[in-house]
Amino acid sequence: MFSRLREDIASIIERDPAARTAWEVLTCYPGLHAIVMHRWAHSCWQNGWKWLGRFISHVARGLTGIEIHPGAKIGRRVFIDHGFGVVIGETAEVGDDCTIYQGVTLGGTSLSKGTKRHPTLERGVIVGAGAKVLGGFTVGEGAKVGSNAVVVKEVPAGATAVGNPAHIVQKDANKAREEATARMFAAYGVTPNGDDPLSSALRGLIDQAATQEHQLQKIIAALKAAGITCDVLPQLDKFDPEQLNRLVE
Numbered sequence: 246m247f248s249r250l251r252e253d254i255a256s257i258i259e260r261d262p263a264a265r266t267a268w269e270v271l272t273c274y275p276g277l278h279a280i281v282m283h284r285w286a287h288s289c290w291q292n293g294w295k296w297l298g299r300f301i302s303h304v305a306r307g308l309t310g311i312e313i314h315p316g317a318k319i320g321r322r323v324f325i326d327h328g329f330g331v332v333i334g335e336t337a338e339v340g341d342d343c344t345i346y347q348g349v350t351l352g353g354t355s356l357s358k359g360t361k362r363h364p365t366l367e368r369g370v371i372v373g374a375g376a377k378v379l380g381g382f383t384v385g386e387g388a389k390v391g392s393n394a395v396v397v398k399e400v401p402a403g404a405t406a407v408g409n410p411a412h413i414v415q416k417d418a419n420k421a422r423e424e425a426t427a428r429m430f431a432a433y434g435v436t437p438n439g440d441d442p443l444s445s446a447l448r449g450l451i452d453q454a455a456t457q458e459h460q461l462q463k464i465i466a467a468l469k470a471a472g473i474t475c476d477v478l479p480q481l482d483k484f485d486p487e488q489l490n491r492l493v494e
């Protein structure tokens with residue numbers, strides 16, 4: 246339990262430029278409190294203690310302004326920033342490392358019980374303040390939903406959806422880079438220095454180096470599997486594209 250809490254706090258500090266210390270996050274972040282209470286509520290719900298699950302969810306809503314149905318599945322390191330007015334429905338699924346801002350609804354449009362009525366957010370999705378995502382469809386990995394968007398159909402992985410009804414404005418814009426750098430988080434869904442040509446050039450070089458590093462590791466592993474060993478070269482510092490990309494910010 247404490248290791249989950251520690252990783253939640255670390256992920257908040259990483260993603261919120263306003264977060265100063267772990268103590269501040271632990272005591273002053275309603276999004277964290279809502280997630281922790283949801284874990285209790287969800288566990289009750291799954292073990293057949295439905296009323297208790299609903300009651301914990303209801304108390305959490307009063308304390309945090311965030312309503313998460315105890316049946317909803319929430320992944321690891323999910324960050325609900327500010328959070329007031331967030332509503333997450335019973336059959337919603339929120340993947341690891343998603344970020345949800347205040348006023349977001351993950352809601353349904355159908356009344357039929359027992360069906361998947363609420364959306365699934367795959368890993369790393371960012372949903373901007375006030376956005377409504379309505380229906381039992383999937384928002385693909387790493388996609389961004391703009392603030393106040395009303396999303397009523399699938400969003401492909403890596404795409405950005407804005408407006409009402411939402412439409413796609415950027416398809417896979419940052420996907421290659423994000424894959425190469427193991428998905429560096431962009432606070433508020435914005436890529437820092439995205440327009441700066443020097444930053445873009447450096448990011449391109451980092452991506453290239455990350456891809457080559459990955460390919461080399463695969464080749465060495467294949468050679469090893471075939472019983473061929475390579476000469477041991479002097480050990481260099483571990484190549485860390487995430488850290489390099491942070492320096493380019």
Ligand SMILES: CC(C)(COP(=O)(O)OP(=O)(O)OC[C@H]1O[C@@H](n2cnc3c(N)ncnc32)[C@H](O)[C@@H]1OP(=O)(O)O)[C@@H](O)C(=O)NCCC(=O)NCCS
Pocket residue numbers: 327346372373374389390391392393394405406407408414415433434435436
């Ligand atoms: C959607 C979002 C992620 C896009 O960021 P981005 O990748 O940097 O994209 P850009 O700002 O270049 O915008 C791309 C296009 O979408 C439009 N756009 C961006 N956000 C929009 C929004 N919320 N609603 C409608 N249109 C939007 C821009 O005007 C631009 O249109 P254009 O190409 O016709 O000029 C970002 O604008 C956003 O809404 N982030 C959420 C922020 C938030 O909720 N913050 C709360 C903090 S408390």
